[in-house]
Amino acid sequence: MPDLFPDQPFIDDFHAAPPTGARTSPEVSMSKIRIYSLAKEVGVDNHRMLEILDGLGVQYKSVSSTIEEDTVELIKQILAEEGTDATGGQVSDPTPDTEVAGETPEPAAAPQPTPAVQTAAPTPEPAPGQMPSEGRAVPPTPTATAPASPATQGAAATQVEERPTAPAEREVPHRAPVVTIMGHVDHGKTSLLDYIRKTKVAAKEAGGITQHVGAFEAQTSKGRIVFIDTPGHEAFTTIRARGANVADIAIIVIAADDSLMPQTREAIAHAQAAKVPMIVAINKIDLAQADPERVKTDLTQLNLVPEEYGGDLVVVPVSARTGEGVEDLLEYISLTAELEDLRADPKGTFSGVIIEGKVDKQAGVLATVMVQEGTLHIGDFLVVGERYGKIKAMTDTGGGRIKEAGPSTPVQVLGFSDVPESGEKVVSAKNEHAARELVDARAGQRRDAENARVRNRLTLEEMMGPVGTVRTVNLILRADTQGSVEALQGILARKESEDVKINVMFAGIGSPSEADVLLASTAEATILCFSVTAAGGVKKIADSKGVEIKSYRIIYELIDEVDRLIKGTSEPVFEEKYLGRAEVRMVIRHPKSGNIAGSYVTDGSLKRNSKAKVTRGRQVVYEGTIVGLKRFKDDVREVQTGYECGINLDWDDVMEGDIIEASEMVEVTSA
Template identity: 40%
Template sequence: MYRNLLFNRLPVKLLHREYQLPKVSCFIKALTNNNLKVRRISISVVCWKKRRSEEEKAAVSQGRSAIRYSPKAGSEVVGIWRNMTVQDVADVLKKDIDHVFKVLNFADKTGMTYTKDTVIHNPQVVRDIVKISGCRFKLVARPDAEMKDEENKDAVPAPPAAEEALRPRPPVVCVMGHVDHGKTTLLDALRDTAVVETEFGGITQHIGAFEVKLPSGGKVTFLDTPGHAAFTSMRSRGAHSTDIVVLVVAADDGVMEQTLESIRMAREANVPILVAINKIDKPGVNVERVLRGLAQHGVVCEQAGGEVQAVPVSALRRRNLDALLEALTLQAQLMQLRADPAGQVEGVVIEALVDPRTGKQATVLVRRGTLRRGCTLVAGAGWAKVRILRSAEGASIEEAPPSCPVVVLGWRELPAAGDLVLEVASEKRAAEVMRWRAAQRMKEKQQSDSEVIEAKMSEHQQRYRAMLSRKRAMGRYKLKPEGPREKMIKEDTHPALNVIVKGDVDGSVEAILDILDTYDDHERVRLDLVHFGVGQVTPNDLEIAEAFNAIIYAFNVECPPAVAADAKDLNISVRKHNVIYRLVDDVKQEITARIPVTQTEEVIGEANVLQEFMVSEGRRKVPVAGCRCVRGSLAKNALYKIIRGQETVFEGKLVSMKHLKEEVPTIKRDQECGLKFDDPEARVQPGDTVLCYRLRDVAPRTDWDPGF
């Protein structure tokens, strides 16, 4: 029952797919005859029709699928998923619906009646359909599920509340101004505290939020921002989170750099300005000069015919504070500040930190709704199930209405300062939002990475084309390597400073990173930030520092004793600082220490050439320069230059220095001498200048200016 089939130029796959042969043996021979390729395929098969019918009858009688031929390697691979419909199977197989119905009679023994929309719940049935159809399968996600994943699952603010749901709320006031103009002292006077005495270096380095009760019974929420030039991001964040900006200007200093920056930020945030002219108790101050300085930059106060309220105060003596609070209350009444105390909570993260005892916590300014214990919040890349709410004074509270600053504990992941805080329905919803945001961040990173990869590929292609052009121009000759094999592996010997930054709060770390971003002296020393974070120094930080040979800068955080001991054993430097400009000075010193030492020429003497003499040494004549020292002194062991006009014709050392006929070590001013140089080819002419100099090592300093 065997027969031989001879085919010419007929693909084997076509035969296998058409006849569903259980076994195929083929021999392919390529013969060349008169430059013409002829392909012959010899196939021996069993009489498959009779054999297949017998197998089908036996399979049906045993209650199993009739056709179970496994597809061969090279068959088409199709994607399948759970709960496919009959139409889905037909679509992935690229067959008509009748083909699937016919195969289902063999693949499904339950006798179920199928339509094109019937869901096939048994995955084995789908696998059998694919195999019988001569294909292989792989498990994939449902196509509509992939489309569903593309939907925006992020948490967004609720639409504006109805007019009847709005209620009056306290104003949020941000105190801004130049460093050392008395902002924190003014706030201490308003709330009867002494925060300024606890600040390192006498400057504010964090953004603070607290409430002040007015004599009338109302409340005002104050935000204290740093005035130092390093904390620009904190000031900008405070200006965009407030209703009114109190611009503190010292009467003795007037308008300064950070004063102008605060005015610009208030205008960008579109919030009204109220001026507090501080330090009026100092002798010789001129308030009118301050008003004129403000008017020159567009802040025209009422005393000068404008609309901006200006209140002269003395925070140290606590004078005119009532007038300042009255001005704030009046401004708030004119603005008619209202919010919806019900509904979903909305707010903004003022500051975030990791406390060694209580864990992750963030100061949140509530803008809408009432924040209570048990709420689920999302903010940036962090989310929380609120466990504890604390006021600015540290007292535990049950709820926080609009315009109330509150410390929130219970964060699973720490948010960043400035992140928008939104309440969600459940922890499941919070996890969904976090997954979606993480996916979006990954997509953004992939996009940025792809741009870098494309740029690198383009650069590589350009180099390759240039090399190929050179190779083709050389013909049969090969390009030689650039150097020996040992030198082809280039090591990076450029001096570098690797740093790890750990800070007490997110805002401080942000300020330090902003300062490091201004570094622009990478040609001499490269500054690399290998890691940063909020909280104490951890063993993980030591591992990173050891791998990158980095210095750990701990700003306002402690290094546990066990970690400090490990750092000492590993010879890792941990620098603790609590004032930001001292930390920056330390970084500048480390950069300066890594700049290679340069040598400069220090001229110690100068001589004029009077005449050249040819002196006999044995059988040869050597030139000797007859000179007179006209400035400084000449030393035999120094270096020399011969300058002719504007050109240097010789650089080197002396072999002999003689005064009259005696060898001398030095020649003083106005003395004549004979100089013989170590190069016999060095010739002088009358009128040439001979410079005597030494090379002095100079340790240069970095030119990096962080802006303060």
């Protein structure tokens, strides 16, 4: 595979064949060039290139879009007039080097221009570990630095060593991007990670050592890229649910012979909720039955339009088995990171995130920390939640001992007494006394919050925004069949108006999962279920996170619930209204619906989805919801006094002799 980032500038830019695995389309003629390739050739960063195109009024989708040859020549003329030669080097300054290196720099009002600032050309004084051409933090290896002329090298060295640093140059440096890979099972996530690890990681990291750290660093010709080696969108969202965003870019892996699958859709929904840039990697293109075009077409059904179809989604065909397209994928990761302008101060206050924790039989508690700001040192005191520890040892992704770690560096630390949870934020303390004080303060805040805790649901205005603005209702749909899902989506689409937007973040078949609850908790969404119910464990997690899961057997009742979310403009006032009671006379064990209470209605009536209170003797043993009512084999909405019925509660511990009392919340209308 040809090198996508050669050391020398392009010799024949407009007639060079595209690299193997590169994404091409019929409209890309031999006289066109991609924006990022031109930027690399002339030695300016992509941000500057996009500024020039904007000034010329040229339309583009992203830096991978192509431009015509006449536009290329015009851009080169503009850069030449600004003081940048064809290879990106600055036009020679007749001023002797001794003046540049002098102790007293020229005043700011001097007529000499500063091309590095005006043209965004490569700064001749890169910070340690940065590429002169891109400004991205990378280890200072020979392959990461573009060659320069001896004069340029000498001038740069003189400036770095002797010229006083101006305040404007002390800016926060770039950091490496952190990437997570998600997708459906068996679509090749692990295989892709393994291929990148084997080809882009130093030899000492072979043999599975990196598996213990939970992340690894890949060295590419565009710099360092950090991959989180913890698969699954559940783990990704668990980290986000605790208030931390550890990944900068999400790679969605889709098999070319399988296209979109349920977990693919879930992964996309989680990446969208995190608001991180997405790149789709169509894997297994080496298979005879591969159909990448089908995958691209299916993506448009999710309103994700690939660039070659006129959208802005980057789609890269790859093969984790042969390596085809992997270089292209790494290049697009670097381009995306550059446009995101990722920066972190290694001299700032330390902060990080726990990726994973475990107990080693020999070493004890080990925690993998992703450094986000500042620098971590041996001997530092770290505070995670309501626990703290002192770093006794640190291990890098190669299994080697290190003494410090800067931003975008995953390290395994030894020093905690308890295993911290994934996604917990990590801060440092000056000493053990300060660490204990912080832990005590957090414990006190938690106890105060628990004592004053009142389970309040979001009001309509809190959930949908202030009146007078376009409000969004976030929903997650679960149904028994694909037909039901599509029907519900169609009905909900017709419910939208100029004032209210219904955002179905995810719609799937089957009972809601823990991943749905995590997504709902981070996006403040409501989970609506049709003909399916949540398992007890999922309900407990939803209750702990304040997520509403509402189940319906009749479709118009679900639609009524959506109408209630949409129609109001202020918080309604409700009061509880007694409906009736029934006596449980037998318990029927059902393999799918759980325990059904065979009951006789002794007073009033019982309604589906009404509130239920179960008393055993004089003690209330349960409060919840009547999720189902049956008369013989038929589902019914209401059962009156004097009739027998089967009552399905979202609770399985009902017993003979229990009394089920039903009530409902009714809106109090003002006179």
